Amino acid sequence: MRTCAILNMKGGVGKTTTAINLSYILATSYQQRVLLVDADGQANATRALLPGENYDGLTPLLSGLASCYDEVIAHTEIPGLDIVPASNSLWQIDLTCITGHGHNTLRALRDMRDAIDEDSSYDVIVIDCPPSFSGACVAAIAASNSIIIPVLPDAFSAEGMEDLVAQIDGVRKLQPDVRIAGCLINQFHRSDVVLDAEEYLRESSPVPVFETVIHRTDKVLESTWAHQPVLLWSPRSSAARDFRAWAQELVRKEALCNGR
Numbered sequence: 001m002r003t004c005a006i007l008n009m010k011g012g013v014g015k016t017t018t019a020i021n022l023s024y025i026l027a028t029s030y031q032q033r034v035l036l037v038d039a040d041g042q043a044n045a046t047r048a049l050l051p052g053e054n055y056d057g058l059t060p061l062l063s064g065l066a067s068c069y070d071e072v073i074a075h076t077e078i079p080g081l082d083i084v085p086a087s088n089s090l091w092q093i094d095l096t097c098i099t100g101h102g103h104n105t106l107r108a109l110r111d112m113r114d115a116i117d118e119d120s121s122y123d124v125i126v127i128d129c130p131p132s133f134s135g136a137c138v139a140a141i142a143a144s145n146s147i148i149i150p151v152l153p154d155a156f157s158a159e160g161m162e163d164l165v166a167q168i169d170g171v172r173k174l175q176p177d178v179r180i181a182g183c184l185i186n187q188f189h190r191s192d193v194v195l196d197a198e199e200y201l202r203e204s205s206p207v208p209v210f211e212t213v214i215h216r217t218d219k220v221l222e223s224t225w226a227h228q229p230v231l232l233w234s235p236r237s238s239a240a241r242d243f244r245a246w247a248q249e250l251v252r253k254e255a256l257c258n259g260r
């Protein structure tokens with residue numbers, strides 16, 4: 001069982017898009033039993049995959065109020081894909097961490113991962129992280145084997161990479177096995193500045209850069225209005241094709257999907 005966190009402290013880089021589409025591909029094309037954990041209080045992944053609003057989800061899990069992980073899991077309409085929904089009460093978690101009562105919070109997702117591993121109830125956990133180094137984010141890193149960093153082809157993303165690696169390193173005492181699988185260039189399109197940014201990232205990034213890039217297309221924006229993965233909304237779009245190719249690269253490089 002593998003746990004992948006989709007992480008970047010910057011917002012708007014494609015974390016949620018990547019988390020939703022990776023989860024969808026692993027469940028439908030690779031027949032994996034996937035648990036998507038929405039660790040962002042903005043609950044974008046939750047809203048994309050579940051009807052209605054106002055789920056408790058992750059908050060009781062991180063605050064120790066849920067006695068078992070299956071109390072906080074919801075089924076999506078996609079076969080093989082379940083979700084731990086986010087709730088906007090996730091800010092309470094940070095308050096307990098700040099006041100020093102959050103010790104178990106930081107290990108809560110790791111404990112859930114271990115319980116899932118023991119029960120053999122899922123094959124892959126994908127965690128959609130918030131754009132901040134919050135309690136939920138640290139808990140996500142502490143539960144993960146592989147970290148995937150979506151980036152935009154801009155200087156802010158490229159220059160922020162060293163800091164991000166240092167932050168992830170800081171969590172290693174909770175999870176020594178965590179490694180950065182790579183950064184995924186999103187919103188790629190043919191223009192001089194984007195090609196230069198890609199070259200810069202491939203030459204100077206402190207972490208591996210995936211060979212596959214995800215093209216920018218309005219089909220991704222449309223898929224948010226349709227509350228669907230772009231793979232489902234527009235399977236022949238460039239982004240859908242890219243996500244399929246990238247998932248294949250990831251599965252190969254990270255030895256995901258063993259045994260099924």
Ligand SMILES: Nc1ncnc2c1ncn2[C@@H]1O[C@H](COP(=O)(O)OP(=O)(O)O)[C@@H](O)[C@H]1O
Binds near residue numbers: 011017188218
């Ligand atoms: N490849 C893409 N092409 C076009 N729009 C994209 C692409 N990837 C993400 N987006 C859009 O960019 C915005 C931010 O993406 P999102 O996945 O929510 O980022 P994050 O979770 O990092 O904040 C969303 O409106 C999303 O639909």
Ligand SMILES: [Mg+2]
Binds near residue numbers: 015016044128129
């Ligand atoms: Mg997001």
